[in-house]
Amino acid sequence: MSVKVAGLLLAAAVAAGVWPGYRVILGLSPEEVLLVHVREENSLGLTTAVPSPEEPQPALDERQGVVRLRAGVSVPPWARVLVIRETYVAGFLVDSRPVFLRGLPATVEAPGLGTVESTARLLDCPLALRWAEAGQGGSGRERGVEVSLEGVDVPPGGPWTATLAPGWEWRVLAVDEGQGPVGLTSGDPTAEERLREAVRQGRPVSLLCVTLHGMWPTDSIEPDSREPGRDGGG
Numbered sequence: 001m002s003v004k005v006a007g008l009l010l011a012a013a014v015a016a017g018v019w020p021g022y023r024v025i026l027g028l029s030p031e032e033v034l035l036v037h038v039r040e041e042n043s044l045g046l047t048t049a050v051p052s053p054e055e056p057q058p059a060l061d062e063r064q065g066v067v068r069l070r071a072g073v074s075v076p077p078w079a080r081v082l083v084i085r086e087t088y089v090a091g092f093l094v095d096s097r098p099v100f101l102r103g104l105p106a107t108v109e110a111p112g113l114g115t116v117e118s119t120a121r122l123l124d125c126p127l128a129l130r131w132a133e134a135g136q137g138g139s140g141r142e143r144g145v146e147v148s149l150e151g152v153d154v155p156p157g158g159p160w161t162a163t164l165a166p167g168w169e170w171r172v173l174a175v176d177e178g179q180g181p182v183g184l185t186s187g188d189p190t191a192e193e194r195l196r197e198a199v200r201q202g203r204p205v206s207l208l209c210v211t212l213h214g215m216w217p218t219d220s221i222e223p224d225s226r227e228p229g230r231d232g233g234g
Helices: 003-015 191-201
Strands: 017-020 032-042 066-069 081-089 092-101 106-108 127-131 145-149 161-164 168-176 181-184 205-217 221-223
Touching: 032 145, 081 106, 081 127, 092 106, 145 205, 161 168, 161 205, 168 191, 181 191, 191 205
Parallel strands: 032 081, 066 221
Antiparallel strands: 017 168, 032 205, 081 092, 106 127, 127 145, 145 161, 168 181, 168 205
8 A cells, every 4th residue: 555545544534524625505506416425445455456547537526616427427307316436446546436316315335346355345335315304414405414334244333324514524434453344433542543553564444435515506517528547637
């Protein structure tokens, strides 16, 4: 694992929890979907030494305010929720896919990936999404969403649920401590040292970030015309 990747995961250990991002300005157009970005980071697990030259590109360009979908994919007329599910290994994006939902509640499955060793993905669990109770995480057009990890593979530890307002992010972290994955929280005074020890010993570390972007105009969702290996950031 590179020094850069290890540093990012170590920083996330301190920052695990729910944090504010930029505040979303919600428009009035009915041509919108609720946008949720799910980013899974894994320190280890590539089954090939060199990533494919056809590796996917990040779908969300926050700087330009655009979501780019791969060729041939468009927003269905029935879709009310768009989940962008992306998986990274050792700093490389190995999978990026859109998941369209008719509404909430709903469950988004973690993709099975042949390019990644399953034992290195400690947080590849189904993600349940449901509207937050009234008065929690915003209201009206800024209504919050409750997110939680579910399924038999959820590691011990946690907590594995959070309520997000638009523009907020939830980060959870897990490490392999030799006898299986364990969740770490920022409130655990031993969390940072346990993470450092896992990195030193070459044991898997996984980070899951879920960002609720709020309502997103569909005219800012477009086909991806970028060339492989270029992120379009200029």
